Amino acid sequence: MTDDILRMRGITKTFPGVKALQDVNLVVRRGEIHAICGENGAGKSTLMKVLSGVYPHGSYEGEILFDGEPCRFSDIRDSEKRGIVIIHQELALSPYLSIAENIFLGNERTSRGLVDWNRTNAEAAELLERVGLRENPVTAAMDIGVGKQQLVEIAKALSKKVRLLILDEPTASLNDEDSAHLLDLLRGLREEGITSVIISHKLNEIRAIADSTTILRDGRTIETLDMSNDQVTEDRIISGMVGRDLEHRFPPHEPKIGEEALRIEDWTVHSPSQHGRVVVSGASLTLRRGEIVGLAGLMGAGRTELAMSVFGRSYGVGISGRAYKDGREIQLRTVGEAIGHGLAYATEDRKRYGLNLIEDIKRNVSAAALGKLAKRGWVDDNKEYQVADGFRESMNIKAPSVLSVTGKLSGGNQQKVVLSKWIFTDADVLILDEPTRGIDVGAKYEIYSIINQLADQGKAILVISSELPELLGVCDRIYAMSAGRITGEVSRAEATPERLMQFMTKEKE
Incomplete structure (x- = not known):
């Protein structure tokens, strides 16, 4: 044998x-x-x-x-x-x-x-x-x-x-x-x-x-x-x-950080399924235009719960706190209201919540902003096609046409469709939850490049990731969460895996 x-x-x-x-x-x-x-x-x-x-x-x-x-x-x-x-x-x-x-x-x-x-x-x-x-x-x-x-x-x-x-x-x-x-x-x-x-x-x-x-x-x-x-x-x-050496896994980027775009103060969220359990406690954070901000935390820290609750109360009950957009207090009571204020949330589970996998690329790209394509209550199919095809080219989505079924695409190309959908809403604050999960290294580099381009356009970006090297390689500033609280904030120059882990494992005071 x-x-x-x-x-x-x-x-x-x-x-x-x-x-x-x-x-x-x-x-x-x-x-x-x-x-x-x-x-x-x-x-x-x-x-x-x-x-x-x-x-x-x-x-x-x-x-x-x-x-x-x-x-x-x-x-x-x-x-x-x-x-x-x-x-x-x-x-x-x-x-x-x-x-x-x-x-x-x-x-x-x-x-x-x-x-x-x-x-x-x-x-x-x-x-x-x-x-x-x-x-x-x-x-x-x-x-x-x-x-x-x-x-x-x-x-x-x-x-x-x-x-x-x-x-x-x-x-x-x-x-x-x-x-x-x-x-x-x-x-x-x-x-x-x-x-x-x-x-x-x-x-x-x-x-x-x-x-x-x-x-x-x-x-x-x-x-x-x-x-x-x-x-x-x-x-x-x-x-x-x-098939080539990647000298840098993360594309080089010089940020051009501008004015404050979004500020969250004393944000608290209760669990919808466990009565009395606080999943986010008094969280405060700020995003500026042109800035890529990271949110680190171990599983169960409350990162996704924070993001979803901010995005039109998609998660949680008993939500309290204040939100400011461009220095003016706003209400984020529904997803539609959040989108109207220029917020977008790309979910960590793109297959279940981010995309309609049995629909084509065209329909997925337009899904969150059909009003921009409608005339007298009817969607202009030609315009919808042109918009989606423009994103297919600009985002380098590898598919024969925008009529290709989204579920047949690779993970990296599906993520590009998700990003295209939210960019089409004219969002200027993008919350990206695990944007490269299940994506290979070549596609990751492309996603990082797109994130940099969005920041260069003056958009404020929050990246939630379980991979510390990713946060350290992409972000200009990083918050850390533990047990539902923001436990630390560091600049890119000050950030190390060890320091972030200290904040991520910090017990309740």
Whole structure:
């Protein structure tokens, strides 16, 4: 038996008008954690869908060898019989079923043709203990967080006697604590002899956990790196991904800071679901024209709650405080009122709240400002097309036309559509919540450049991010939050990760 558990040779996959994979080769050693990197659209997920049978044999060219034997999978069940299990980025749990029911869905524990619930719940409890999840197996999947749902998916894979576990962006929606737990679990599975393939944009995580990394670019294999080599830095990986050296991950920018655009004073917000709980307490901040201001904080600090409550009370109850625009007090009681005052909020969850994924680019760009395109109550289709096409060109949205379905775009291009939508409202204060989440390094650079251009146009920008290097690289000034309070404010010159972390972990006085 060879050291290689998997070999994929000459894999070519074509969709109408697009060659997604071209002569891709991949070798995965037995018992290793193998990372796959590449920009959005590089072919990472497509390659794993070929491997797992989502794209059946006959729909692609090339050969798959598992344990040295040729494999021709007709569907996912076929690959799972061999011990190959894929966990997609969009988790596939049924929210109304229990954890135990989800784990054994399609793989039920039966006795005489009926589900054996005692056995189902007992085996589920054993699997949950194995993945380190302390939850009752009868708990509904909808009642646990995303991090725990990810662990349920892994427990489900273990129930199928997994030998090769494929995870597509497993930590994209997780906080730091849940991410660390998941990575520890993968290390534990490696000790048990289970091989893992992980697709991720988080290069720090890849360097921490991967034994090998294969880089794809434009549907081709570029190289496979041995991660035990000290010469393999994050910059080295990025160079392979984008095909060029990125001397600076953040575009250079000299700010031209002007007058105050927005000021929030003594802003307090209560939870709409937990009576009496204060999620934002006496927060005050100022944004100036031409300035990019960061908002740092650990998960649960209240950053998103602050932003959404300011944006027309999209979140919270019992909201109090004062808001000033250009020095004049304003009311922000509804989203329409906030938009009318020139505010925009790009949500952290663009797929659920920021975009209509089944609509085209044109309709998404115009969605927040249809009044600008309407004449006597009817939207001018030609004008709508022209406006959207102008943004497609100016924002470098990679799509054949503005009639392309938004859900088919890469994460970076979807984010450009979100930004286009809010820029079209003529907003001069933009609140960007996790603007580069789930986006590759090349697309991140483009988003940063757009943010700089908006600042240069005199717009005031608030960037909320969980990535401290991003805040330090993009922002002119940074606020930190902890437990619902603004705990510190530093200029770019004074900001360091250590100082921000001190503010972010500051306990209530």
